[in-house]
Amino acid sequence: MKKLSILIPTYNEEKTILLVLEKIKNVELDGLEKEVIIIDDYSEDNTEKVIKEYQSKNQNFSIIYFKQDKNKGKGAALHKGIKQATGDFLIIQDADLEYNPNEYNILLEPILEGVADVVYGTRFMGNKPHRVLFFWHSIGNKFLTFLSNIVTNLNLTDMETCYKAFKIEIIKSVLLKEKRFGFEPEVTAKIARIPNIKIYEVGISYYGRTYQEGKKINWKDGFRALYCIFKYGFLKMK
Template identity: 65%
Template sequence: MSPIQKLSIIMPAYNEGQSIHLILEKIKGVQLQAGINKEVIIVNDASTDNTEAAVLQYREANPELNILYICQPENRGKGAALHAGIARATGEYLIIQDADLEYDPQEYNDLLQPVLKGMADVVYGSRFMGSNPHRILFFWHTLGNNFLTFISNMFTNLNLTDMETCYKLFRTELIQGLVLREKRFGFEPEVTAKMARIPGIRIYEVGISYYGRTYAEGKKIGWQDGVRALYCILKYGLLRIK
């Protein structure tokens, strides 16, 4: 019997009204291994465009996809949206999915493999390993990712290649048991540091594809978020703030 009956897909969304139906269509088309069901939890972080209308229209037209829609009363940041979605997850495992088209839901099955083999509690999808396709974009952005991963590894004693990846698969009871504080992009280093401290935790990494966006196409993360991520690495990794 599969250790997973349901996978919760947590999707924070901010001003993704023009494309969110496309990623939902991709998720709907994924056939998960071992008969695993899908639960999609969309957290609208007080978008100012038609994100809500797009989600509700898609849900009405596609009732076979189990979608729970949550709307934040004000813009609180990606991390805060993830906190809200994680709290509502009912699957044995959950995965984080951005609302854009940078990551391919067909690769859920790749991330699930170490879990289905009984080897992993957490699986990170790395954009920097394997032979999967990667859009060629920003040198300094890639260098920044590598630097943050390196510093994070120093304090967690992990050998991750992509700490900042979106695709993180967690055993739900583990992540729901953490106290998570970061409201924006500091979520990544915080959850990594706190997961690494769980006794006996089994963390795996698999290669994934990456179809990155330019800033003109809607990419939102900036250098300020990189500075905050470094602060969070020191706060939760070096100082081990709970």
């Protein structure tokens, strides 16, 4: 049986991580077993305790847990998770509840059908539920996607989405450097340069959070994304 590696970078998500794990546990995949890899980015709340208690109560559910030796950022957590993944396919899952694990099969369908190597789950396409939140965030996301598309010659609608699915050999072949939220424009620029790569988009739901509810990305990350688009897209730096 083939395997799906699910990477969960987490930082101070004691309130939501159990709900995410329960959703993942209950997802029925089409002929795939699940490998869940949690990379705790040195959480300062009870995230570690909550996860370990869940592990002890659900020993038949494969969860691999790592804790960084200091807070390094989402990108750094993903670098570690990608190295540890042993599946045939890989999906990135945030530890909050903004994205719904019940949609894994939607993301995986183009890959399993043999037409895609990478699939982006777009929040701006289709008729899935989408929480109404920040106007300027949506403008920023679309602007960054637009600039990314200019330098990659892709026609993505949501470069900044968390939900990305990869054939494992594709993502493991990419040298990644960005340690924070620059992961998104960097990985997009670098996979776009892979010869004959097949990239698809599918519509997904989005249950966004406010900052009071724990949202972490901020305006500084937007400027870093601009820098990464220029560095890895326009300059094509490795």
